[in-house]
Amino acid sequence: MRILWRLYGYSARLLKTKLFRTAASNTSFPEVWLLLVQYFERLPGFFWVVQRNSFFTMPEILENKADLELYSPHPEVRGMTTLDRAAFKRTIVVPVLKVKKEVINKLLKSLKHITLHRPGLKRVIDDPKDEDRLVLLDPHKISAEYSLGESEQEILKQFNIDPQVSKYNLELTYDNFKTEEILRAVLPVGQDVTSGFTRIGHIAHLNLRDHQLPYKHLIGQVIIDKNPGITCSVNKINIIDNTYRNFQMEVLAGEANMITKTRENNITYEFDFSKVYWNSRLSTEHGRIIELLKPGDVLFDVFAGVGPFAIPAAKKKCSVFANDLNPESYKWLLHNCKLNKVDKNIKNFNMDGRDFLLGPVKEELTKELPLLTKERKNTLHIVMNLPALAIKFLDVFKHLLDGKPCSTDLLPTVHCYSFSKHDSPAKDVQEWAEVFLGTSLEGRCSTHLVRSVAPNKEMMCISFQIPAEVLFKKQCTHEESPVEPASKRLRPNEDSPEEKLTSLKD
Numbered sequence: 001m002r003i004l005w006r007l008y009g010y011s012a013r014l015l016k017t018k019l020f021r022t023a024a025s026n027t028s029f030p031e032v033w034l035l036l037v038q039y040f041e042r043l044p045g046f047f048w049v050v051q052r053n054s055f056f057t058m059p060e061i062l063e064n065k066a067d068l069e070l071y072s073p074h075p076e077v078r079g080m081t082t083l084d085r086a087a088f089k090r091t092i093v094v095p096v097l098k099v100k101k102e103v104i105n106k107l108l109k110s111l112k113h114i115t116l117h118r119p120g121l122k123r124v125i126d127d128p129k130d131e132d133r134l135v136l137l138d139p140h141k142i143s144a145e146y147s148l149g150e151s152e153q154e155i156l157k158q159f160n161i162d163p164q165v166s167k168y169n170l171e172l173t174y175d176n177f178k179t180e181e182i183l184r185a186v187l188p189v190g191q192d193v194t195s196g197f198t199r200i201g202h203i204a205h206l207n208l209r210d211h212q213l214p215y216k217h218l219i220g221q222v223i224i225d226k227n228p229g230i231t232c233s234v235n236k237i238n239i240i241d242n243t244y245r246n247f248q249m250e251v252l253a254g255e256a257n258m259i260t261k262t263r264e265n266n267i268t269y270e271f272d273f274s275k276v277y278w279n280s281r282l283s284t285e286h287g288r289i290i291e292l293l294k295p296g297d298v299l300f301d302v303f304a305g306v307g308p309f310a311i312p313a314a315k316k317k318c319s320v321f322a323n324d325l326n327p328e329s330y331k332w333l334l335h336n337c338k339l340n341k342v343d344k345n346i347k348n349f350n351m352d353g354r355d356f357l358l359g360p361v362k363e364e365l366t367k368e369l370p371l372l373t374k375e376r377k378n379t380l381h382i383v384m385n386l387p388a389l390a391i392k393f394l395d396v397f398k399h400l401l402d403g404k405p406c407s408t409d410l411l412p413t414v415h416c417y418s419f420s421k422h423d424s425p426a427k428d429v430q431e432w433a434e435v436f437l438g439t440s441l442e443g444r445c446s447t448h449l450v451r452s453v454a455p456n457k458e459m460m461c462i463s464f465q466i467p468a469e470v471l472f473k474k475q476c477t478h479e480e481s482p483v484e485p486a487s488k489r490l491r492p493n494e495d496s497p498e499e500k501l502t503s504l505k506d
């Protein structure tokens, strides 16, 4: 019985430390031990054992502050819709080490792993009592008993510093809290506070959810405050479903200047973000296509936007033909050509993609293809990045050119983008390309997953050389008849190509 009694006494002491309290709540520490401790704590003799425990140097922190709450702003900010920075102020108690100023720098290096790191906060402060310094420590990073671990004690010994940890009332202000801590304190408890945004030059582009809308101006201002260089925050207020693929946006905070300058793959672009399409998430894809090009190649960019394929291709000394229907995109495309000093390598157009393919592209292919030989083998590429609709434009290639089919390896390569909500997006996109080309691409195309746009919606790129039987007008009647694509045999209840494509729009 006595042994058991001691065992319970020992476990109770351990449980009173922060380490064990955390462990008990986070792991499957037997609940029965906790009950036993609660029971025995009520006995005066047991209480004495616990109080005597030398681990209790800072009981108020151990007892009263849950880890998560330690770095939260003042609770009265909950529900705030107009940012009042002063209201976030809060005093917390943190451990400090008293250190002679002569050794401070060396010591800081050795104790970096346990010092307090907060935005805008100094780790070392003057000791108001004398010439010494106080090093602020992170309560989460020092051992449970609120004393230093063996290795830290060893370091202090070398510097002849007293390992005694004392407490310090530290005032945290709005500047010392992180965006997420601020938003978690303001928004209703339990609601998602995701504060992610895309940066386009000085603009932060947010995509707020409905429950965040009452706090939209505050969220926008916090993003500006916490991200140097951002002076304006905007929220998307409609889905992209208009012709020019731009979206309406509302300025949440900061200056309402939408003309921005940004860099992608080492190239600078300027544009009016409210009037053109720009998506920073496509930078890898832009780079991937540019990697395929060699100097001297020809690029036709059917839906060019402000130039993220066209300009780097021209920089790489390719001949570029770029087109966009949106007059604003066209204006900024011209501007970016000048800005990047490639206006001599690019011919720009402002017309519908179909007209561009039937006009300038056809004309150029008619001129270029006969000149290409096995020796002079510049490749021709046609980029079609309008994922909701581009696949529908592929029928333009059917019998686009007169004359004799050129050698297969000289045929232009199309990179056509498409959304897919299908379980097998690669197969889906290939089938639709086959529908509009009127031939099978089996074994002569590749598909690439560009990005997941939504949980069940992928952006794909299908690349293929336009089959000669598609591109050239038939020379004689006994030519090969193209294999009827599997996709043409629509399954029962399947949408028509038109309906399916409309449903794929974002």
Ligand SMILES: C[S@@+](CC[C@H](N)C(=O)[O-])C[C@H]1O[C@@H](n2cnc3c(N)ncnc32)[C@H](O)[C@@H]1O
Pocket: 243, 244, 245, 276, 277, 278, 279, 282, 302, 303, 304, 305, 306, 307, 308, 309, 323, 324, 325, 326, 329, 351, 352, 353, 354, 385, 386, 387
């Ligand atoms: C998805 S954006 C792609 C822009 C750019 N290529 C990029 O990768 O960021 C599609 C572009 O196609 C343009 N566009 C939409 N319909 C068009 C059409 N029928 N003909 C030509 N351009 C069109 C839009 O204005 C927009 O700039």
